[in-house]
Amino acid sequence: MRWHRPLLVLTAAMAALTLITVVGIVADDRTLLGAPVWLKPFKFAISFAVYALTLAWMLAVLPRRNRFADWSATVIVGVSVIEVAIITFQAARAHRSHFNDSNPFDERLWSIMGTSILVLFLAHLAIGVVALIQRIPNPVAAYAIRLGLLLSLLGMLAAVPMVTPLQNPGIEGISGAHAVGVPDGGPGLPVTGWSTTGGDLRIGHFVGMHGLQFLPLLAILLTRRTRLHERARARLILVAGAAYAGMVVLLTWQALRGQPLLRPDALTLLALAALVLLTAAATLTVLNTNQSASAPTVLGSSQSVGAPAAPPRAPQPVVLGSSVGAPAVLGSSVGAPTVLSSDRSADAQTVIGSPPTADDVRWSPTAADAQADPTAAGAQTMVQPNRTAVGDTVIEPNRTAVGDTVIESNRSAAPAPHTATASDPATAAPATRTVINSNRSEQSPTHPGGHLPAEDSAGEHRSLPTSDGDLWTTPRLWTTRK
Numbered sequence: 001m002r003w004h005r006p007l008l009v010l011t012a013a014m015a016a017l018t019l020i021t022v023v024g025i026v027a028d029d030r031t032l033l034g035a036p037v038w039l040k041p042f043k044f045a046i047s048f049a050v051y052a053l054t055l056a057w058m059l060a061v062l063p064r065r066n067r068f069a070d071w072s073a074t075v076i077v078g079v080s081v082i083e084v085a086i087i088t089f090q091a092a093r094a095h096r097s098h099f100n101d102s103n104p105f106d107e108r109l110w111s112i113m114g115t116s117i118l119v120l121f122l123a124h125l126a127i128g129v130v131a132l133i134q135r136i137p138n139p140v141a142a143y144a145i146r147l148g149l150l151l152s153l154l155g156m157l158a159a160v161p162m163v164t165p166l167q168n169p170g171i172e173g174i175s176g177a178h179a180v181g182v183p184d185g186g187p188g189l190p191v192t193g194w195s196t197t198g199g200d201l202r203i204g205h206f207v208g209m210h211g212l213q214f215l216p217l218l219a220i221l222l223t224r225r226t227r228l229h230e231r232a233r234a235r236l237i238l239v240a241g242a243a244y245a246g247m248v249v250l251l252t253w254q255a256l257r258g259q260p261l262l263r264p265d266a267l268t269l270l271a272l273a274a275l276v277l278l279t280a281a282a283t284l285t286v287l288n289t290n291q292s293a294s295a296p297t298v299l300g301s302s303q304s305v306g307a308p309a310a311p312p313r314a315p316q317p318v319v320l321g322s323s324v325g326a327p328a329v330l331g332s333s334v335g336a337p338t339v340l341s342s343d344r345s346a347d348a349q350t351v352i353g354s355p356p357t358a359d360d361v362r363w364s365p366t367a368a369d370a371q372a373d374p375t376a377a378g379a380q381t382m383v384q385p386n387r388t389a390v391g392d393t394v395i396e397p398n399r400t401a402v403g404d405t406v407i408e409s410n411r412s413a414a415p416a417p418h419t420a421t422a423s424d425p426a427t428a429a430p431a432t433r434t435v436i437n438s439n440r441s442e443q444s445p446t447h448p449g450g451h452l453p454a455e456d457s458a459g460e461h462r463s464l465p466t467s468d469g470d471l472w473t474t475p476r477l478w479t480t481r482k
Contacts, residue, residue: 002060002065003056003059003060004059004073006077007052007053007076007077008052010048010049010080011049011056014048014084017045017088021038021088022042024041024042025039025042032091032096033184034186034188037091037094038091039191040091041084041088043192044084044087045084048084051080051152052076055076055212057216058127058148058149058216059073061141062136062145064134068130069126075123076124079116080116083116083117086112086113090106096174097109097110098176099163099174099175099176101175102173103173114163117156120156124153124156127149128149131145131149132146139230140233140234140237143215144215144216144219144237147211147215148214150241151211151212151214151215152208152209152210152211155208155209155211156205158251158252159202161201161252161256163175167180167201169184178202179198179199179200180201181197181199182197182198182258186198189261195260196261196263198258198259198260199255199258200255200261201252201256203252203255203261204248207247207248211241214240219233222237228287229290232290235289236283242282243275243279250271250275
């Protein structure tokens, strides 16, 4: 990843300022509106350090670098430096930085701050638009980045009521306030200073701004700590983003009604309960959908994962000569071929089945199987549909067989010796099949299509797929010995 260097420089500068302001809080005992004069630049330094680092990460993970987004981020760096510099300068003078029109100089500084905030909002909006336009392959990261940027914009908008005429405290030289129903600077929560006697618009502003970090962190947690499907994780990010936006609106609404954060009225609690219930219902819906989508079902059965499993049963091949239309056996025990009925004729040890996979082409009967079904005691030759078999020989359409020799149409061959036996494994050797193809004879286990079959540990030959990867484009044979 290539990080946005100016944002990283801003992060380092804000981290250094944080340390400086900590020293100021300890060493300087001056206060402003009931709080240490260095507390406000301390909080802003931390906030801008986290904001700049998060924004730099988001720009780095975008699939393509965008000059417009990079330029917008550089603008954010510039106006952030201006705003934090004015806040720090006013703290050193023990003057208010926000809403201060008490003299022409302070009014000018406040005007510059207001313009900087507006430019920052527009530049942040531009980056959000770029994130919306770009195609981010990972939907979880895409939703986290886009919704995080939008939530931080909502947090910025939550601060707008601070400068409206409704928030004019009636104090000469002060053009706005963050407290509602009480003067700024009254009793507040530790560190944050949020009012404990009236509403405080800084709460919704703070929560909304840090949605920029909340959703990406949630996305990382869902990705690394859960086994949910990617689509379910993305939907959970959407649910979390909607709930987070609802919380920002609820906190701002509570503050505008003059209610302290820790003393909500019944209407606020009712709205909070509704938001929690809707979020929980949406979350459960997503989780149930994920569970349903992840539960594999056995073909030919309505049983799903988690249901009591039926006791395993021995595979029972269908002997040729049964009526057409007999139901296929699907979901049987491991090793059993998928069996279909057929009206074709062959010996009683031949099984005709639908196309098996390369790894599941045959099964060997056990002693119990042989006792339960004498027809299962011998070897089985699995024949693809529309093909016949004689003994252990698979014959393609329009072909015949003599002994273990596969003969193509209009060609002939002499039988080849069959020396392998199951009764004497010490002396058993793979049978030799003679395949007549392209007017030539070979005493080797050559596949009719020209491929050399693979040989397993039992001396059996299995044909290989063709180069096009389709198992059903050329003749195949799957056999087992008696």
